[in-house]
Amino acid sequence: MATTDFDFAAWPPQLTPEQLQILVGKATSRALATGLLYLPPGYPLDSPPPQAAIHAPLSLLPAPFPRESFELAQEIQSVYNTLYAQIAMDTPFLDEVMGAEKGVGKVDEFIGELWRGWKKLRDSGRISQPLHLGLFRSDYLYHMPENGLQTLKQVEFNTISVSFGCLSQRIAELHRHLLLSTSYFGSSPHLKPENLPQNDTIAGLASGLGAAHAAYVSTGGSSTSKILFVVQPGERNVFDQKWLEYELLEKHNIHAVRQTFEELITSSSVDPQTSLLTVSPKNSPEQDTEVSVVYYRSGYMPNEYPSPEYYETRFRLESSKAIKCPTIPLQLAGGKKVQEVLGRKGLVERFLPDLPQSQIDDLRKTFMDMWGLDEDSQTAVGEVGSSPPASAAPNGDAASEPLGTLKARKEYASLVLKPQREGGGNNVYKGDIPAFLDGLPPQEREAWIAMRLIEVPKGVKGWLVRAGSLDFATTSPSERAVQAEIVSELGIFGWALFGDGQVVAEEEVGWLVRTKGKDSNEGGVATGFSVLDSVLLV
Structure with missing residues (x-):
């Protein structure tokens, strides 16, 4: 991997207070106009449809990232898609590494509970849908040690509820808009259109969900079946999900229905003869809606299963004919223990025996x-x-x-x-x-x-803009932007539809950048640690 001679410590370029104020105003206006939004903090859980929103936390300038590493991350996403599909289909491997008899599930009650439910379904012959759908995100940092090779390193591979695909497209469009409208005041020769790559994540992720829906219909499912979004109560990041719903409806003619686990306890049912999954939508004249795909934007944390009824609901959905995104084995495949074990000699080759050695080498170079x-x-x-x-x-x-x-x-x-x-x-x-x-x-x-720990470039700074509340009467636009030393994490999105030992289809479909202050260990945007960003290729 070639190194870059870009001076990270000299970023961002100098801006006057007047220029900064113009950029903040344009950025926040663009965010509000294009749906780069959150629900406000404290929005009532039992509220009627949203009546107010704030812009999502955002970076004012794109984050510099080496072009060669960015392109490598895109190139190997298909390999990662296939790798994790194969892992999810290798039941003996998951039983050994993540199971409650031999693996992590022995000591991690949450993992153990998921595994035991999955095993019970297997043992009773109640896995009625062989296909899995994965919407993935592989996260990376640029490793730049003082002494050593500068290269791309993987932080983790996400197999459930991968978020910010839609808003990542919106923030990339926002930065291109700022470049077109202001040229960033000529502040840097790097800020030019060819260094801001296109990002079409909304269409890409929707194409994966659409492929799963089409596969369900092709095997006898109703053409009027819907995709079920299993969501968290009081979800502030609802607009990131809504853009997917709109894309599915307008480009694929697929309807979606949203329900929480709590609602699904009573609203969902699986026909014992056909394994058909139906839900009764809340506040809807429709009583029984057939579900083609169960898309989880929740279900990845123990506190989301506060009683046995919640696990029972998850296992009920798992037993159905609907295609799950993800299945329980695919969720288990995303465990950190699996990521660790993959670094051992011969494991990648076990799952990808036909992969050329050069591609295996490229993959292994991203392992930490x-x-x-x-x-x-x-x-x-x-x-x-x-x-x-x-x-x-x-x-x-x-x-x-x-x-x-x-x-x-x-x-x-x-x-x-x-x-x-x-x-x-x-x-x-x-x-x-x-x-x-x-x-x-x-x-x-x-x-x-x-x-x-990955040793990220030192001294790079950025302008971070958070809305925080709806009261800006005493705050000027320039005061809403805070400069901080930053760390920027790149995520590459992909999807795979697979089953019965075969990968039916897979694709790399876009990217995201999350930027946080250097002193913040965690990186979640929804948890308040990061802002949404895009990439500047250097």
Whole structure:
């Protein structure tokens, strides 16, 4: 991977207060006019249809990212799509790595509950739909160590409720609009149209959902069946989802229905003979709506299953003829433990035996050093070195902890610990690691992996704009933009439709950039840590 001579520390270009005020005004107006929106904080859960909105948190200028690394991420997305499809279809592998008898599910109750429900359905012959749909996002940072190769490194691969595909297109369009309308006041020679790539994620993601709907109809499903969006109550990021609904209706003539797990407890049913899934939409004259695709924009956190009824509802949907996005095995395939295990010798080749070695090499170059806290062999804990770490547990007994945990204790300053969770706000970083390990019960180590921190470009800054509330009477546009040292994470979207050992179709369909302040460890936009951004190719 070639390095870039772009001076990240010199970004962003200088802007006068007057120029900054013009850009903020144009950016926020464009965001409001084009649906780059959130519901306001504290919007009542039992409110009528939305009557107010704020613009989503956004970056005023696109984030610099090396062109070669961006293009590599796009090129290998199809390989990642196929890889995770194959993992989801390898039941023995998932049973061993993520299951509640041998794998992570033994110590992670949430993972174990999902796996046990899936196994029960398998054992009783109640898996009636062989096809899976995955809408994926592979997240990356640009690794720029002081001494070493500058290259693209994967943060994680997401298989459930991948968000901001639609709003990522809107923010890319916003930055192109600012360039067209102001030329960014000639502040940088890098700010020109050919360095702002097109982003058509809305059409791309909808094409994946549309392909699954078409596959359902082709096997006897009703042409009037609908796609079910399983959503969180009080979802502030509703507009990111709405753009997909509009695209499905206007370009594919596919209707959607939205329901929460709580609503589905009583509104959903599966016919015992045909496995047909129907729902009764809330506040609708339609009593029974046939569902072609179950699209989860929720269901990835334990707190979304507050009682057994919620798990039972998930398993009911899983047993149906509708195509699930994702199925339970595909959700399990997105676990951090799977990502860690893939780094071991021969695992990628196991799932992709026909892939040319050059493509396997490109894929492996994006892997970061990872290991399980429970691992107790040199080969399992990645780049351990020539000898085990000499440090011991607090009680002084080095034999009381496996190599994986001892290595994490020794090298904590360059690590992040990750559980099997999505959605942001779950990781443990650097200086917080020793105390966390002190309190981690030994039986729970298997649920955690250690990952070497990616060394991002230093000194790069950005202008971050958040709405925050609807009261701006005392705030000028320029005061709403805050300059901070930033970290920008690239996500590449893709989808795959697969089943019975075969990948029916797959595609790379767009990208997103999330930018956060350097001092913020987490990266979720919806959780308040990041702003939406786009890419400036350098």
